[in-house]
Amino acid sequence: MVNFLVVSGASLAAIVVVFGVTFAISRRINRANVVDVAWGLGFVAVAAVAAVLGDGDPVRRILLLALVSIWGLRLAIHIHSKTAGKGEDPRYRALLREDYSARNVLRRVYLIQGVSAWFVSLPLQVSATAGPTPRALWPVAAVGLALWVVGVVFEALGDHQLKKFKADPANKGRIMDRGLWAWTRHPNYFGDASVWWGIWLITITGPLALLTVFSPALMTYFLVYATGARLAEKVMAGRPGFDEYCSRTAFFVPRPPKRG
Template sequence: MNLLIAFLLTVLLMSGVWLWQRRSGRADWVDAFWAGSIGALAVFYAVFGDGAVEKRVLVALVAGTWSFRLTRHLAVRLAGHEQEDGRYQAMREHWGERAQFWLFVFFMGQALIAWLFSLPAWVVANDPSPAMNVWVILGVVVWFVSLAGESLADRQLSAFRRDPANRGKVCQVGLWRYSRHPNYFFEWLHWFSYPLIAMGAPFQWLAWLGPVLMLLFLYRVTGIPYTEKQSLKSRGDAYREYQRTTSAFIPWPPKD
């Protein structure tokens, strides 16, 4: 029942965001609401779940901090731009007069995806074992490393972009020297926290949806393909050289 309620709440939220974008013309804010909804669902599962209190508190902490950091990061970035993100402008142009209908379909898809990504938190929140064993500790370590790595990558990129001297250049400082998308890598790493914390729990296999789905989305849907395309368009040969020398995903020493 909690899963059904969670899904309906997410659909209601995304419907409200869709109505809001009709007036504001800013469909790109769905990204921030998407990230926030996953954390909100995790807290919902933690409050109403049937698992051990220890696991429910832990999943609220792990998912809640990840969601808050990402939502805040996206909201600050979106608030700093007066115009809608180019990806959503391209959607409107492509769909033409039926743009609002297809945007609604897209927003409902976002609701479904957010619900699917919340399932690992549901598994942890319903784990009856209060044990804080080596798997749980490892899961917390992965969560901490991923959160720190993603935060550092975002700060390094923001600092690079704020410097007028770097306009038109490719960011290759800090973590960006070893991966073209370190923020995506640590985002993906974060999702391993849940199957580790839920090791041995009922429906534990559902917790693996997180890393599997995130890798699929980053590599094939909205992550790396779109970002690389935009970077090649704006930075040309400089980015092609960056592609040649630098790992696309997993941080690795650059080629000569």
């Protein structure tokens, strides 16, 4: 219990540092969406803290550090390359209601995301102080690893396909409806959710670990409702062809596109 409190407290401190530095950068460039870069980095910081300070199974600690780092660093690099030198994300303009005061940005963006990052990372913190995964739960961990792979592929490939689509001047003003985007309107968000449900399955070592199910559930809520898919679609509403795209393409969980 003592070691968990140490890991959890150090994880919170790491998140405060990551988001605090990002908030300072945000104030300097007057853009809130830089927090999206910190989102992935915050989890990498927690995974590193858990791997170093935890006294649980070392193999699982290193595995989780590797999985979270691959996901988090890729996401941070992608978001930075996507947003560097550009204006504010319309999602954050809508969320902040054009009020860019330090208090409003800190309260509505950084505080919420920082606390959420700590809560979502609870499975990593609990797992860092738990013993080896029982042999009977190895299949569960294997399913978790497979789900993580599916998530990373959907997220990375979806981002790549969208970037390539937007780079073609012929697609200006058109709706991306190819590749993974023909199977789900949000392959990147679906991939994110899959990654964290997979990580949660890997961290299950017994009944206590099951209580952290609210962590991936909260991540999924954010990806669907708070700062993810629903908010993105509010911004997209009214664009030519978007309603038709919605009518034949799954919202979140992939499925074959409807013929029409």
